[in-house]
Amino acid sequence: MTPDRSLPEPIPLYQSLVETEEIAAGSAELAAGWLGMGGTVAAFEEAVHRAVDAGGRSTVAVSTGHAALHLAMILTGAGPGTEVVVPAFTHLADVQAIVAVGAEPVFCDIDPLTLCVDVDRAAELVGPATRAVVLMDYGPHLCDHEAAAALAAERGLRTVHDAAHTFGSAYHGRPVGSFSDLCIFSFDPVKALTAIDAGVVVVTDEIELHRLRHLRLLGSDLPVTASYRNEKTWDYDAVDIGYRYHLSNVHAAVGLAQLAKLDRIRAGRQAACRRYQERLKTVEGVGLPPTDFDDVNPFLYYIRVAPGIRDDLRAHLAERGIGTGIHWRPAQLHTRFRHYRHGPLPVTEQVGEEIISLPLHSAMPEVVVDRVCDEVAAYFRRPGRA
Ligand SMILES: Cc1ncc(COP(=O)(O)O)c(C=O)c1O
Numbered sequence: 001m002t003p004d005r006s007l008p009e010p011i012p013l014y015q016s017l018v019e020t021e022e023i024a025a026g027s028a029e030l031a032a033g034w035l036g037m038g039g040t041v042a043a044f045e046e047a048v049h050r051a052v053d054a055g056g057r058s059t060v061a062v063s064t065g066h067a068a069l070h071l072a073m074i075l076t077g078a079g080p081g082t083e084v085v086v087p088a089f090t091h092l093a094d095v096q097a098i099v100a101v102g103a104e105p106v107f108c109d110i111d112p113l114t115l116c117v118d119v120d121r122a123a124e125l126v127g128p129a130t131r132a133v134v135l136m137d138y139g140p141h142l143c144d145h146e147a148a149a150a151l152a153a154e155r156g157l158r159t160v161h162d163a164a165h166t167f168g169s170a171y172h173g174r175p176v177g178s179f180s181d182l183c184i185f186s187f188d189p190v191k192a193l194t195a196i197d198a199g200v201v202v203v204t205d206e207i208e209l210h211r212l213r214h215l216r217l218l219g220s221d222l223p224v225t226a227s228y229r230n231e232k233t234w235d236y237d238a239v240d241i242g243y244r245y246h247l248s249n250v251h252a253a254v255g256l257a258q259l260a261k262l263d264r265i266r267a268g269r270q271a272a273c274r275r276y277q278e279r280l281k282t283v284e285g286v287g288l289p290p291t292d293f294d295d296v297n298p299f300l301y302y303i304r305v306a307p308g309i310r311d312d313l314r315a316h317l318a319e320r321g322i323g324t325g326i327h328w329r330p331a332q333l334h335t336r337f338r339h340y341r342h343g344p345l346p347v348t349e350q351v352g353e354e355i356i357s358l359p360l361h362s363a364m365p366e367v368v369v370d371r372v373c374d375e376v377a378a379y380f381r382r383p384g385r386a
Contacts, residue, residue: 011372013323014190017258017265017362025253026196037217037246038230044252047259048185048200051168052177058209059177060201061252062216065164065186067245068199069097071215072182075208076132076158078103083341084160085125086134087117088330088348094134094162095331103131107332107342113290114141115351119148125343126155135180136162139327139357140273140291140298142171145179158182167193168266168297177202187255192265192299192362195255198247211240218242265362266297272364273301279373285309285380287354300327301360303376307353314356316379322372325357 029040041061049059062068078084080102086094088107098105109121115138122133133152135143145161152159161180163169167187169176177183183202187195203209213224219242226233230249258265273293280286280303287304305313314324330352331337332345358372 008321008371010321011323011359011368013325013357013359015359015361015364016189016194017261017268018194018254021257021260022254025257026250029250029253032249034230034249036248037227038249039228040249040252040256041247042224042228044195044198044247044255044259045200047256048177051175051259051262052202053175054177054202057178057202057204058206060203060209060212060216061247062199062201062245063247063251064197064245065162065184065188065199066093066097067216067243068184068186068201069093069160069162070100070243071212071245072160072184072201073097073101073103073132074215075182075203075211076160078131081129082131083127083129084132084134085117085122085130086331087136088332088342088345089115089138089328089351090134090136090162090331091164091328092331092334093164094136095334095337097160098134099336104129105331105337105340106130107330107337107340107345107348109343109345109347110138110351111144112347112351114138114143116141116143117148118347119144119151121343122148123151123155125341126151126157130155130157132158132160134160134162136164137166137169137176139165139300139302140289140293140296142166142169142176142296145171149181152181160184164188164191165299166296167191168262170295173295187258192269192297193255193258193262195247195251195258198251198255214240215242216245218244261362262297268362268364269298269360270296271366272360272369273298275366275369276301276358276373279370280376283373283377283380286376298360300325300357302327302355302357304351304354305356307350310354310356313376313379317372317375320375322375323359326355327357328352
C-alpha cells in the first residue's frame, strides 16, 4: 500500500536514539554466544559508575528499574508492619516495590513547582513504623535532596532515590547517583538512555553490594568473578531469598553504546525542551515547567492545561499524528492502592488532572518541536476557546 502523503509524519511521544552502534553492539553480543550475565554487564556497571561519578559507591545492574526499586526496598528493611512514604504522584513501580516487600505505602503530596515529593508533607507522615522515603525525580526536576537527607538523618530513615528520569542530571553540581543513600536508574525502552530494558542500583555499603548480587540471582552466592568472565560454576549455595533479576550481556551492550552518547543525548533533549519553552511561553492557557533545563538530562517534557480540556487537546493532537502521554494518574486513584493511608493531596490531585507529556526525543529536529507547538497553539486559538 502506498503511504498517504497528505498526512504529516506521525510524531511519537517517545523515540529512542537507536542507531548503527546499538544494533552492531547487540548483534556482536548475540554472535559472541554468551547471552546471559557476563563481562559486558561488568563493563556496563563500570560505565554507569564513571558516568555518574559514583566514587566509593558501587553500581549493580539488574533487569529493570522496577527490579532495582524492589531490591533497594529490601535493603531498606521495609517489610510487613512497616511503612514507606512515597509521593502519590509517581510511577506504579515505586508503589509496587513497596507492596512487594509487604510494607504499606503512605502517599504524600508533591511540591507545586518541582512536582517531586514535598519534604515537609513527608515529615508529617513519618511515624514509628516508617522505614523509608521514596524520592522520585520528576521529568526535568530534582527533589529537594538536601531537605530529604536531613529528614532521613533526623528520623533514622533510609531513602530510595528513584532517578529513573534523571540519569545524566546533576543536583547542585553533583551528578545524580553520586550522593544518595540508595539510588536507582532505569534504562527501559523509552528512557533517555535505553538498554532495551535494564536497571541499576547505586549502593554505598559493601555488605549491601554483596547482598544485591545475591538477591538478583535467586539468592545464590555464585561468584560474580566467574560470571564476569563469561563462565558458569556449579559450586554455589542459596544464601538469601532471591529473584531472577540479573541483566543479560545483550542488553548491557546496547546500554554501553547509549552511554557513549550521553553528552549528545542530553544536549539534544535540553535543546528540544528549551525550544518548547520558547515557542509555548506565549500560548495562553499552557503552563510550562518552571526550569531552564540546565544540568538535567530530561526524560520528559510536560505542560499543564485546565483539567476540563486535557482530553480534548490530546485528541486534537492525536488527530494530527502527535503522541502525548499522562505521567501520571496519581497512585491513590488506582484500584489496588485506594485503601492505603495518605496525607492531604491537593497538589497531586490538581496536577494529576492538568498534566500532559509532549513528544521528547534525543535527536528531535527543531521543525518537529515547532510542529507540535504550532498544533498546541492552534488548539488554543480555535473559535470558542477562551
Ligand atoms: C519514575 C520511574 N520509576 C521507575 C520506573 C520503572 O522502570 P522500568 O520501566 O525500567 O522498570 C519508571 C518507568 O517508567 C519510572 O518512570
